[in-house]
Amino acid sequence: MSKGQFSLSVIASAVLFVCHSSSFAASSVTASLDESNNTVVLDQPQTAPFHYRSSTIPLALSGMTIMPAAMGQTTDISHRGAVNGIAISQDRVSFSPSPYSAPHLVLQPNLALQTQVTTASMTGVTKGGKGAFGSVDYTTAQISPTKLDAQANIEINDNGGGRVGAIASGLNKEYGMLFAVDYQNTAEETGFVTNLDSDHSQTDIMFKINADSLAGARNPQTTEFMYQYTNSENDHSNIGLTSQDWQAKPGRAYSATENDNREGQRHKYQVSHIVNLSDGSVVMSDFYYQSYDEQISQLNSLSGVFIGTTELSAISAFDKAPTTGGLALGSMLEDNQYSGYGLQTEGVSQYGAHQVTYGALFHSDKAKMRFGQQDWTWSQDRSLASTNIDNALLAYIDDVNVLITSADAKLNYGALSINLGLSFESVSTTREIDVEAYGIEAADFSDDGWIPAIEIAYTTGAWKAAVSAKQAWTAASAGNALQQAQESLQYQLALGYSNDALNIGLNAYVQDFDNQHVTCMWSMACDYSQRYVQDNFNDTSVNGIDLSVDYTVGFDSFSIPLSAQYQYSQAEFGDSGFNDLIGLYVKGEQLPWVPEQQLALNAGLIMGQFSVIAQALYQSEMGYATAINGGEQIDTQWKLDLAANYHISNVHEVYLRIENLLDEDLVSQQSNLGITSQGEMLSYLGYQARF
Numbered sequence: 001m002s003k004g005q006f007s008l009s010v011i012a013s014a015v016l017f018v019c020h021s022s023s024f025a026a027s028s029v030t031a032s033l034d035e036s037n038n039t040v041v042l043d044q045p046q047t048a049p050f051h052y053r054s055s056t057i058p059l060a061l062s063g064m065t066i067m068p069a070a071m072g073q074t075t076d077i078s079h080r081g082a083v084n085g086i087a088i089s090q091d092r093v094s095f096s097p098s099p100y101s102a103p104h105l106v107l108q109p110n111l112a113l114q115t116q117v118t119t120a121s122m123t124g125v126t127k128g129g130k131g132a133f134g135s136v137d138y139t140t141a142q143i144s145p146t147k148l149d150a151q152a153n154i155e156i157n158d159n160g161g162g163r164v165g166a167i168a169s170g171l172n173k174e175y176g177m178l179f180a181v182d183y184q185n186t187a188e189e190t191g192f193v194t195n196l197d198s199d200h201s202q203t204d205i206m207f208k209i210n211a212d213s214l215a216g217a218r219n220p221q222t223t224e225f226m227y228q229y230t231n232s233e234n235d236h237s238n239i240g241l242t243s244q245d246w247q248a249k250p251g252r253a254y255s256a257t258e259n260d261n262r263e264g265q266r267h268k269y270q271v272s273h274i275v276n277l278s279d280g281s282v283v284m285s286d287f288y289y290q291s292y293d294e295q296i297s298q299l300n301s302l303s304g305v306f307i308g309t310t311e312l313s314a315i316s317a318f319d320k321a322p323t324t325g326g327l328a329l330g331s332m333l334e335d336n337q338y339s340g341y342g343l344q345t346e347g348v349s350q351y352g353a354h355q356v357t358y359g360a361l362f363h364s365d366k367a368k369m370r371f372g373q374q375d376w377t378w379s380q381d382r383s384l385a386s387t388n389i390d391n392a393l394l395a396y397i398d399d400v401n402v403l404i405t406s407a408d409a410k411l412n413y414g415a416l417s418i419n420l421g422l423s424f425e426s427v428s429t430t431r432e433i434d435v436e437a438y439g440i441e442a443a444d445f446s447d448d449g450w451i452p453a454i455e456i457a458y459t460t461g462a463w464k465a466a467v468s469a470k471q472a473w474t475a476a477s478a479g480n481a482l483q484q485a486q487e488s489l490q491y492q493l494a495l496g497y498s499n500d501a502l503n504i505g506l507n508a509y510v511q512d513f514d515n516q517h518v519t520c521m522w523s524m525a526c527d528y529s530q531r532y533v534q535d536n537f538n539d540t541s542v543n544g545i546d547l548s549v550d551y552t553v554g555f556d557s558f559s560i561p562l563s564a565q566y567q568y569s570q571a572e573f574g575d576s577g578f579n580d581l582i583g584l585y586v587k588g589e590q591l592p593w594v595p596e597q598q599l600a601l602n603a604g605l606i607m608g609q610f611s612v613i614a615q616a617l618y619q620s621e622m623g624y625a626t627a628i629n630g631g632e633q634i635d636t637q638w639k640l641d642l643a644a645n646y647h648i649s650n651v652h653e654v655y656l657r658i659e660n661l662l663d664e665d666l667v668s669q670q671s672n673l674g675i676t677s678q679g680e681m682l683s684y685l686g687y688q689a690r691f
Contacts, residue, residue, distance in 0.1 A: 028410060028419040029457030029466040030122055033496045037505030037548040038063040038119040038565075042111060045606050046561040049613050049643035049655055051153055051686060052111035053163060053184050057615045057641065059108075060600035061565050063119035063546060064136060066617065067521070067593060068634065068668040071188060071679040072200030072234035076106050076521055078593050079119075079134035080509065081542035081571040084517040084534075085474030085486055087123065087131025090114075090138040091226070093270055094363075097290040098338040099130040100427065101398035102367040103477050103534065104519040105338060107266070107292065110204045110230070112153070112165050112182040114138045121507055121546065122470055122492055125421035125451050126346070126359040128404040132451055132472040133488070140226070143176035143208055144169040148691070155657075155686030161186040163684075169208075178208040188680060190236075190253040192245065192319050194382060198253065202232040210272070224272035234262045239299050239307065240674030242316050250665035251677040254319050255382050256329060257299050264294040285345035292338045297374065301330035309672040322380040329384070333372035340365030353412040361404040369532065370395045370434075395434035396532060398478045402427050406451075419455035419468075424448065431478035440532055445483050449473035464496040474517065480534040488513040503550040513540040513574075518581055521593070535581050539574025540591070558607035565600040595619040609647040614661075616640045623670070632670045639666060639678070651691065657684040 040047060040058045052058060055075050060066045067076035079086050084103045088095045096107045111117070116139045123131040150168040165182030182204045190198040210224035237257035245252070268290035275283040302311040318327055342363035349356050371394040375387045406423035431443035451473050457466035474486040492509040516537040520530050545568045553560040571594040576587045590596060597620040604613030616638060623633035640662050645655035659682045660666065666678035 028124070028455050028468075029417060029459065029464050030419075030455055030468050030492070030494050031120065031124060033464060033466065033494050033505055033507075034063075034120045034122075035118055036498060036503060037496065037550070038121070039116055040118075041116045042114060045611060046563065046602055046604055046613055049611055049645040050615065050641065050657060051155065051163075051655070051688065052114075053182070055108045055111050055117070057600060057602075057617050057639070058111060058117055059119075059136065060598065060617050061563060061602060061615075062117050062136070063121065063548065063565055063567075064134075065567065065569075065594060065598055066619070068619075068622070068637070068666070068678060070236055070238075070668040070676050071186065071198060072232075072236055073668075074106050075108050077136070080121075080511050080544065080569065081513070081540060081591055081594055082133035082486070082488075082516065083521055083593060084477075084519060085129060085131065085133035085472065087127050087135035088138075089131070089135060091140055091270065091272070092137075092344075093268075093286055093288045093342070094130065094290075094340070095138065096338075097266075097268075097292045097340040098365040098367045098398075098400075099340075100363070100400035100402060100429075100475065101340075101365050101478070102338050103517070104521060104531075105292070105367075106521075109138050109140075110182055110184075110202065112163075113141055113167070113180050113204055113206050113228075115141055121494075121509070122453070122468055122490060125408060125423035125453050125470075126357070126361075126404070126406040128361060128402070128406075128423060128425045128451070129427070129449065129474040129485075130402075132474050133486075140206065140208075141167050141169070141178065141180060143171060143178045143210055143224075145171055145176075147171060150691040151688065153686065153688040155655075155684045157186065157685075158683045159187055159189075165204075175209060175211040177210075178206070180204075180206040186682070188251070190251065191258070192241070192249070192252045192254045192316075194255040194258070196253065196255055196258050197235070199233070199235045201234075202230065205229040219275050219277050221273065221275040226268075226270045226272070228266070228268040230264070230266040232262075232264045235260065236262075237299060238669065238673065238676060239312070239315075240669060240676035242312055242674060245316055246665075246675045250675075251680055254315055256315050256319065256327075256378055256384070259331065259376075259384055260298055262294065262296045262298075264292060266290070266292045279350075281347060281349045283345070283347045285343075287341075287343050289341040290339070294334065294336050296332075296334035296336075298332050298334075299329060300332045303328050304330065307673055312672065312674050318378065319382070322382055324380050326380060327378040329376040329378050331374045331376065333374055333389070335370045335372070337368045338365070355410045355412075357408040357410075359404070359406040359408070361402070363402040363404075365400055367398045368395075369398075371531065394440065394532075396440060397432045397434065399430045399432075400427060400478075402475075415458055415460050417455075417457045417459070419453070419457070421451075421453040423451040425451065425473070425475070427475035429475070429478050441481075443478040443483070447475050447483070447485055449475070449485055449487070462497050462499050464494075464498075466492075466494045468492050468494070476517070477519070477534045479519075479532045480517070480536065482536055484515050484536050486513070486515055486517040488516075501552050501554070503548075505546075505548040507546040509542075509544060509546070511542040513542070514538070516540045518579075520581060530580055533580055535579040537573060537575075537585075540572065541574060542569060542571040542591075542594075544569035544571075558605060560605055561603070561613075563602040565598075567598045569594055569596060569598075592623045595622045610645070612642070612644045614640065614642050632672075634667045634670050637666055638662060638664065651689055653688045653690075655684075655686045655688070657686065658682070659684070 163184040169178035237260040344361040455468035663681040
């Protein structure tokens, strides 16, 4: 598992470098079970035909609970009831630039540039508070050990959109290098009356260069530099359709939302360094900097009133039969900047059969949030004309500094092992107000917490079993009025069986929250006053079972791979009340963002150069409410994708992929703001070459 640790004896010499390999670190049995049962390798025969760009089903196959999302939107996740305190890491480094100052910000990488994704059910203590309630770890494409290795991919869908990407890397005597680029564009016709397109485009670039031991180095070492850039644009609204309009034409939107837009630009720099010491110890260290800027325009008001059921009905009526007087609309504007940098280092020492890992992390991040309002006149010809722009209704800056120290010991006594971990995290938070509005208050506070963990495990032959317990802790954000950390006790029984053909994992867990955080999430159309708050729920309880199965049936001329991830979760409120984000909630009710059941399936047939693979995602009922918009339930949903590919030769491959094969009217959001669609059935024809 990925860990962020450091050797006290060598911090002075290793403090300026990064590493993203965890293969040397002491791994608990729970972590090794997660790695074997909750990993999706993206270039395996049962997954490669999908040529992933989207992470929805792969994340579900790796064990995460998926929040429904519209086309082009980032896949939001929860884990065993928690929505904050889940680390999203790439090559050991946080993928979101501001996991502390902007806990509502969720980013997922383009899977075209990743090799695998792994979910941790109980994060190692070295993740600290940002991953105290689980983690998702991505691994990027690696530099080839050969002189030259390249692949190129191009595909087009039946809507005229397409995707194209390439990765080239090579190694000579002095250094290795990798360059990757990927571009995707997808469009849907969404205007309720007008011929409006909902477009999503994204460009990703990644560059790596590495070198082995420096001249005169006493110990073997590797240094790597990586740069990543992402630019994305999404013309899609969170405002959906009334139920009557949805029945008439599912998946459409209103022409009033034609100026809704989200743009994002991301930069990430990372340096990696690994030192193998002569006594078998390993030192790995990280330095990283990343930034993310986003600009958003989102329809949110009618005649000065935040859109709810009545306003949505008026917009629907006008779209069908415009009147001479027109309507006055308003859009919320956002211009947000996030940035973060950090230094983490890790050392693994061997003492006979035992391993001890020491770690430290310093992280600092900042979120600068600016909100404005743009007024529109919606005319009889359905055209929109801007009448006024206010760029500074609300502005604030959150600044967070974090220090984590940790120690993790794995004591091995034959088949029995004991894992003891302890982490201490100190967090300093400030919020400065540039423009005061909506009762927002400055914040300046510090908090710290201990994260202890214990595991007792037994391994015999193909069987593994582990019992573990952990005190999880995640610091409050600046928008938490009570400045109350998220805390819970986690207990888990993990069982695993593995042989050449079959891999089974079973986790039974109990999670008792003293306090649980919730921020604006999962396509919520939050207003200004909800964008800067973090609310608390007391005494939430989450109990459940996670089951994973990987099985391959091999015959002389073909094979049948099967992977399944099933989650059953009882996640209930511990009391009744009302807050700014959820509205009314009742003791004993299921948390609205947690489906009681989720099932992800991957199954297919591989016959020589030809394969047919199906992937499916099932979720039981979900629903959420907001204090302003109300809320309704999303019914049970199935999503099914199918891919067929044929290897013409070792170099050339062609494939056909169909997304949402059942052509269901899948729902990503259902509230008084209307019903929003996840997208129509799309067919892709693609070609891939490897050189």
